[in-house]
Amino acid sequence: MTEIIINETAGRIKKTANAIKKLRPAYSKIVDFYEKIFTAQEKSMAKTDIKPAQLADDIIAIKAKEKFPLFNLSEFSVDVNSSRKLFKKICKIINKSENHMSSAAIEIFAANENKKIDFNELYSALLHDDDAAFVNIAAKLNAGRDALAFITYNSIKPSLSIFAESASKYLDKDNPWEKGYCPVCGNAPVISTFESDGQRFLTCSFCWHKWTITRLFCPFCENKESKSLHYLFSEDEKEYRIDVCDRCNKYIKNVDTRIIDRFVYLPLEQIASLHLDIMAKEKGFESGVPLELQV
Numbered sequence: 001m002t003e004i005i006i007n008e009t010a011g012r013i014k015k016t017a018n019a020i021k022k023l024r025p026a027y028s029k030i031v032d033f034y035e036k037i038f039t040a041q042e043k044s045m046a047k048t049d050i051k052p053a054q055l056a057d058d059i060i061a062i063k064a065k066e067k068f069p070l071f072n073l074s075e076f077s078v079d080v081n082s083s084r085k086l087f088k089k090i091c092k093i094i095n096k097s098e099n100h101m102s103s104a105a106i107e108i109f110a111a112n113e114n115k116k117i118d119f120n121e122l123y124s125a126l127l128h129d130d131d132a133a134f135v136n137i138a139a140k141l142n143a144g145r146d147a148l149a150f151i152t153y154n155s156i157k158p159s160l161s162i163f164a165e166s167a168s169k170y171l172d173k174d175n176p177w178e179k180g181y182c183p184v185c186g187n188a189p190v191i192s193t194f195e196s197d198g199q200r201f202l203t204c205s206f207c208w209h210k211w212t213i214t215r216l217f218c219p220f221c222e223n224k225e226s227k228s229l230h231y232l233f234s235e236d237e238k239e240y241r242i243d244v245c246d247r248c249n250k251y252i253k254n255v256d257t258r259i260i261d262r263f264v265y266l267p268l269e270q271i272a273s274l275h276l277d278i279m280a281k282e283k284g285f286e287s288g289v290p291l292e293l294q295v
């Protein structure tokens with residue numbers, strides 16, 4: 001059964017990737033690359049086994065009242081075994097794709113083969129946001145920090161999503177979160193969507209949890225005033241728009257899933273709309289979230 005679901009998702013990612021490449025041929029190379037990464041992650045997800053999130057009732061009540069996210073990143077569980085296999089696979093995908101991370105991926109792959117990577121230390125550095133430790137590990141592996149961060153984050157993304165899914169049962173379904181940061185892990189959203197009934201959602205840049213939010217709202221400064229919230233869009237791409245805020249000068253991309261007839265796989269939409277990030281930056285707006293782990 002699980003095998004069928006994975007193959008179905010992999011097939012859908014492929015179809016989506018093909019549809020995007022047809023629409024925007026300039027993205028062919030980058031979409032091919034990410035199609036492989038996302039498919040590997042979906043396959044790894046089926047083999048990922050983590051301890052489900054657990055919280056005591058009194059802690060849940062305090063967090064809900066104070067609008068604190070449920071977990072710190074350092075509390076997330078990671079299946080080190082399945083993640084290290086995915087780590088190796090991602091190195092191979094990067095090598096084959098011959099992109100700006102290839103030489104670092106060759107070094108990292110070799111270090112892994114020689115058992116020079118302590119995965120507990122590596123994952124802990126990322127989850128504790130300990131950049132000094134991370135830079136140190138990268139230097140020891142003779143690899144760039146950004147490439148190592150990309151491979152590391154993407155190798156634990158299945159664990160993060162599964163943990164976030166298990167954590168979401170503790171969220172108060174009757175009281176909307178109404179915040180711009182993720183109710184599970186506290187990170188900023190990477191993308192916004194309009195879905196059926198015109199409902200708006202934000203998706204977390206770190207654990208990919210999705211939460212509902214009011215339509216007129218800047219997730220970065222909580223501005224709700226219509227006069228300082230606008231959007232940029234192109235007639236050619238009615239499914240996308242860029243929501244911008246004059247108060248904090250930040251933007252978030254929005255995908256209207258109601259008018260897309262292909263399967264929507266958000267990580268791919270995020271990648272295949274980088275021209276919108278360029279457009280927003282040209283107009284003087286900043287991304288509300290660092291994109292280094294995704295791109």
Ligand SMILES: [Zn+2]
Binds near residue numbers: 205207208
């Ligand atoms: Zn999150």
Ligand SMILES: [Zn+2]
Binds near residue numbers: 218219221245248250
């Ligand atoms: Zn704002």
